[in-house]
Amino acid sequence: MIETAIHILLLALFPPLLLGVINKTKAVFAGRVGPPVLQSYLDIAKLLRKGMVLSSTTTWIFVAGPLVTLSAIAGAGLLIPIGAFPAILAFKGDFLLFAYLFALARFFTTSAALDTGSSFEGMGAAREVTFSVLSEPALFFAFLVLARISSSLSLDSMLRVPALGLAVGTTAPLVLIALGFFVVLLAETCRIPVDDPATHLELTMIHEVMVLDHCGPLFGVILYSAALKLFLLGAFFLHLVAPYSTGNPLIDWPLFAAEMLALCVVIGVVESITARLRMRRVPYLLVSAILLCGSAFILLVR
Amino acid sequence: MSLELVLAAMALAISSAAAALVLPRASSKAQGFSAILMVSSMISGLAGAMMRLFGHADSLCGFPWQAAGGSAIGLDALSAFFLVPIFLIGGLGSVYGMGYWRRERHPRSARPLEVFWGLLVAGLCLLVIARHAMAFLLGWEVMALSAFFLVITEDFRHESRRAGFIYIIGTHIGILVLFAFFVLWRKATGSYSLMPIAGETIALGTMGALFLLALVGFGIKAGLMPLHFWLPGAHASAPSHVSAMLSGVVLKMGVYGLLRFLSLIEDPPAIWGVLILALGAASCVLGVVFALGQHDMKRLLAYHSVENIGIIFMGMGLALMGRSSGDPALIVLGLAGCLLHVWNHSLFKSLLFFGAGSVLHAAHTRETDRLGGLAKAMPWTAATFLVGAVAICGLPPLNGFVSELFIYFGLFGGLTRGGAGVSIVPVAAPLLAVTGALALACFVKVYGAVFLGLPRSPAARQAEEATLSMRFPMVILALACVLIGVAPGLTVLPLDEAIAPWKVAGGARLPSLASLVPLDALGGFALLLAVLCAFLFLVFAGKDRSRAVKGSWDCGYAQPTPRMQYTASSFAQSIVGLFSWALRQRVKRMPIKESFPRAASMQSHVDDAVLDGILIPAFRRLEGLSSWFRRFQQGLAQDYILFIFITVFLLLSTLLPVKDILARIFAR
Numbered sequence: 001m002i003e004t005a006i007h008i009l010l011l012a013l014f015p016p017l018l019l020g021v022i023n024k025t026k027a028v029f030a031g032r033v034g035p036p037v038l039q040s041y042l043d044i045a046k047l048l049r050k051g052m053v054l055s056s057t058t059t060w061i062f063v064a065g066p067l068v069t070l071s072a073i074a075g076a077g078l079l080i081p082i083g084a085f086p087a088i089l090a091f092k093g094d095f096l097l098f099a100y101l102f103a104l105a106r107f108f109t110t111s112a113a114l115d116t117g118s119s120f121e122g123m124g125a126a127r128e129v130t131f132s133v134l135s136e137p138a139l140f141f142a143f144l145v146l147a148r149i150s151s152s153l154s155l156d157s158m159l160r161v162p163a164l165g166l167a168v169g170t171t172a173p174l175v176l177i178a179l180g181f182f183v184v185l186l187a188e189t190c191r192i193p194v195d196d197p198a199t200h201l202e203l204t205m206i207h208e209v210m211v212l213d214h215c216g217p218l219f220g221v222i223l224y225s226a227a228l229k230l231f232l233l234g235a236f237f238l239h240l241v242a243p244y245s246t247g248n249p250l251i252d253w254p255l256f257a258a259e260m261l262a263l264c265v266v267i268g269v270v271e272s273i274t275a276r277l278r279m280r281r282v283p284y285l286l287v288s289a290i291l292l293c294g295s296a297f298i299l300l301v302r
Numbered sequence: 303m304s305l306e307l308v309l310a311a312m313a314l315a316i317s318s319a320a321a322a323l324v325l326p327r328a329s330s331k332a333q334g335f336s337a338i339l340m341v342s343s344m345i346s347g348l349a350g351a352m353m354r355l356f357g358h359a360d361s362l363c364g365f366p367w368q369a370a371g372g373s374a375i376g377l378d379a380l381s382a383f384f385l386v387p388i389f390l391i392g393g394l395g396s397v398y399g400m401g402y403w404r405r406e407r408h409p410r411s412a413r414p415l416e417v418f419w420g421l422l423v424a425g426l427c428l429l430v431i432a433r434h435a436m437a438f439l440l441g442w443e444v445m446a447l448s449a450f451f452l453v454i455t456e457d458f459r460h461e462s463r464r465a466g467f468i469y470i471i472g473t474h475i476g477i478l479v480l481f482a483f484f485v486l487w488r489k490a491t492g493s494y495s496l497m498p499i500a501g502e503t504i505a506l507g508t509m510g511a512l513f514l515l516a517l518v519g520f521g522i523k524a525g526l527m528p529l530h531f532w533l534p535g536a537h538a539s540a541p542s543h544v545s546a547m548l549s550g551v552v553l554k555m556g557v558y559g560l561l562r563f564l565s566l567i568e569d570p571p572a573i574w575g576v577l578i579l580a581l582g583a584a585s586c587v588l589g590v591v592f593a594l595g596q597h598d599m600k601r602l603l604a605y606h607s608v609e610n611i612g613i614i615f616m617g618m619g620l621a622l623m624g625r626s627s628g629d630p631a632l633i634v635l636g637l638a639g640c641l642l643h644v645w646n647h648s649l650f651k652s653l654l655f656f657g658a659g660s661v662l663h664a665a666h667t668r669e670t671d672r673l674g675g676l677a678k679a680m681p682w683t684a685a686t687f688l689v690g691a692v693a694i695c696g697l698p699p700l701n702g703f704v705s706e707l708f709i710y711f712g713l714f715g716g717l718t719r720g721g722a723g724v725s726i727v728p729v730a731a732p733l734l735a736v737t738g739a740l741a742l743a744c745f746v747k748v749y750g751a752v753f754l755g756l757p758r759s760p761a762a763r764q765a766e767e768a769t770l771s772m773r774f775p776m777v778i779l780a781l782a783c784v785l786i787g788v789a790p791g792l793t794v795l796p797l798d799e800a801i802a803p804w805k806v807a808g809g810a811r812l813p814s815l816a817s818l819v820p821l822d823a824l825g826g827f828a829l830l831l832a833v834l835c836a837f838l839f840l841v842f843a844g845k846d847r848s849r850a851v852k853g854s855w856d857c858g859y860a861q862p863t864p865r866m867q868y869t870a871s872s873f874a875q876s877i878v879g880l881f882s883w884a885l886r887q888r889v890k891r892m893p894i895k896e897s898f899p900r901a902a903s904m905q906s907h908v909d910d911a912v913l914d915g916i917l918i919p920a921f922r923r924l925e926g927l928s929s930w931f932r933r934f935q936q937g938l939a940q941d942y943i944l945f946i947f948i949t950v951f952l953l954l955s956t957l958l959p960v961k962d963i964l965a966r967i968f969a970r
Contacts, residue, residue, distance in 0.1 A: 052848070055853060057854050063839075064839075067839055072831070074834060091824075093710070110746045118868075119866055122750070122872070126875070136735045141732050217847065
């Protein structure tokens with residue numbers, strides 16, 4: 001019971017911190033002081049208190065976009081185990097729901113973008129759906145590998161596999177899907193080298209340009225959803241690369257938090273030392289993720 | 303009792319056609335009367351089918367027609383399962399037609415449309431309850447011909463005539479193959495009746511031939527990928543409620559025929575399942591890719607039917623593989639996915655075609671790039687179309703997700719059993735995921751271009767909401783999509799009933815679907831999602847928030863026009879580029895040469911790979927090769943009489959005792 005409460009509190013309160021840590025890392029790399037680590041909390045709190053400015057072009061879809069997105073991503077949050085702790089809801093096949101809830105979020109985010117009738121937002125939406133066509137098969141190959149190794153169809157036990165120790169035959173596939181999933185994580189959370197969350201030119205953006213017209217509480221919801229998505233995919237990724245636990249909850253919760261923050265530092269470092277790819281180069285990166293996860297599956301076929 | 307209700311429904315459908323034929327040609331009351339008969343046919347037919355699906359026993363009775371050689375009709379769970387979409391769309395479509403194809407506005411074409419609509423429903427019903435090849439083919443041909451006349455409703459348009467012509471060629475190639483199939487069936491089993499073969503074994507070669515004939519004959523009707531060439535044109539140029547019927551129901555008869563045949567074979571070779579799965583996977587990825595390249599809203603929806611038939615065939619392939627390998631769980635999951643997707647596709651595809659019809663009715667164009675902003679003028683159509691779009695992308699919490707989930711379970715199931723031996727088959731799972739992502743792209747494109755943003759043409763600006771009789775069927779179908787999505791447990795009993803005859807030879811009863819898939823958890827999660835969503839709406843979009851309304855952010859540009867919006871074509875361009883190896887988009891653009899260029903233009907078009915890429919060039923060449931036959935075709939009656947004379951002479955000369963004559967000559 002207490003664990004579930006901590007789980008939900010962590011889902012609700014932790015994500016904005018991740019954005020702060022990434023920004024701080026990038027600032028340190030660039031030799032700047034950077035905004036405070038807790039800045040995202042203040043931003044979201046400020047936005048939620050504001051009124052809304054809506055475009056005269058829009059319909060209710062525009063308002064529904066961020067809200068359905070948040071519900072879908074929060075729903076996905078109930079399905080994923082965090083660190084050493086089980087998922088709040090676990091049933092056979094929940095990984096499919098997990099993947100398709102992100103797709104539901106994508107449907108409404110991109111539709112809300114098209115609702116404004118702005119070319120920029122259409123452009124961002126087109127890029128978002130195009131790149132997801134390539135990241136989806138990579139994710140499903142990863143699922144195939146995890147289902148095969150764990151002999152299970154529930155995220156809760158699929159993601160436990162690395163923690164149970166590595167057999168000779170399963171190490172290589174797990175390393176490959178960890179690499180592939182990291183690319184998917186960067187693409188899905190709109191980080192460099194796929195998308196630059198800090199860029200200032202609409203023509204080069206993906207996620208930021210889709211939400212140009214959202215402001216006030218809706219934009220606060222969008223910022224929070226983006227952070228939550230990063231948190232969930234990060235938690236997924238940590239199961240693959242850092243499946244450590246001590247068995248003592250008092251140590252395991254801080255351990256998970258520390259791992260997550262370390263992941264953010266890594267993402268910040270990646271963002272600082274690589275340049276964003278040209279748009280037409282992004283598919284190559286994503287196809288390489290498909291190939292990594294696909295070869296992981298082929299290693300298991302015999 | 304259930305069979306009697308279905309027969310009554312069939313009689314009502316025929317009487318609706320008869321009423322439409324005799325009543326005055328421009329009276330809306332006549333149309334209303336025939337629609338009432340169709341709706342009562344729907345109620346009676348659905349009642350009969352539901353009674354069978356929820357537990358009544360099978361029924362069988364002789365078909366009172368001696369010429370058919372003691373044939374029979376019957377109602378089992380599989381028939382009942384396919385009768386549901388037939389009568390549902392049959393009834394709702396005729397209500398929709400009252401607003402969409404009013405007799406006052408179409409005095410010439412409304413009457414034949416209603417007549418053939420009733421006949422089509424009756425033919426479909428006969429096909430599904432037939433237990434003998436003769437009755438089956440009779441129903442099949444009634445269906446094929448009524449569908450032809452429905453496709454050419456607007457026969458004054460060249461496009462419709464061409465589509466109808468290609469359709470009738472396609473469907474008759476199919477029926478010829480089916481003739482061959484049934485003759486071979488008779489030869490192999492000794493009878494024309496469609497009953498399980500008791501203990502007899504058919505030679506492997508004959509089985510293979512039967513399977514290939516069935517796959518081609520039924521595959522043409524279903525619109526499986528290389529055999530889909532007739533489909534996009536026919537579905538795009540028919541009136542929208544006819545498109546809904548063709549896409550939602552008539553295609554499924556191919557699926558039904560194949561399932562009926564396969565259910566009679568107890569021990570299919572393993573390769574059948576793999577072949578069907580592979581064809582299904584190819585069909586769903588390529589179908590949706592071609593859909594993305596389309597600019598015509600209804601043509602796009604037609605290609606999505608190819609995609610969904612692919613998903614249905616994937617489920618069928620899994621079930622067959624389960625039957626070959628004696629894996630009951632795989633049979634149940636594959637077949638449940640296949641059958642439930644048949645229902646789901648008929649619900650959301652009809653809904654989408656009805657929606658496309660309302661748009662066409664209001665804005666007089668099917669070109670997505672001339673529409674836009676209709677959500678404001680047509681809130682009901684926009685909301686129900688959204689439900690259909692989310693459902694067809696297979697997203698939770700709607701019905702499309704449930705049937706795709708069954709197929710995913712079937713694909714992943716083999717992996718979890720442990721032990722050695724993982725086949726390559728699960729690779730179909732990422733393909734299904736790609737299909738889902740592409741479908742999402744496609745429907746965001748359609749929804750965004752048609753309903754969101756600003757109107758791109760004057761016609762779209764003046765659009766008005768559809769009439770009540772058009773909105774009502776859309777609302778019913780949208781509710782059905784939501785119902786199956788949030789309460790998937792309701793479908794367990796019908797699916798278990800329809801799957802039951804597929805048990806492995808000598809095996810025990812198949813496990814219930816409910817024991818294989820956590821449907822209650824799924825339904826509960828859907829409700830949770832809805833509650834969460836409603837809560838967020840109350841908190842963040844409540845009435846107490848201050849709102850200001852301004853124009854969209856235009857980057858400081860002073861005079862944006864609706865034509866500057868991102869079009870559907872530009873939205874899809876990057877994906878079309880990714881799949882250029884399959885699509886071969888033709889682009890016609892005027893090159894810019896001068897320093898101050900004049901008005902430029904650009905056109906793009908995606909041809910159908912099979913029809914425009916292979917069949918038409920091949921037939922052109924055949925036509926060229928056989929052109930020397932033309933010198934015999936001069937149109938002179940004397941010539942033809944001469945030809946007849948020569949033919950008769952040659953035929954008679956075969957009767958001459960040539961041997962005797964030669965013998966006599968040489969004897970001398």
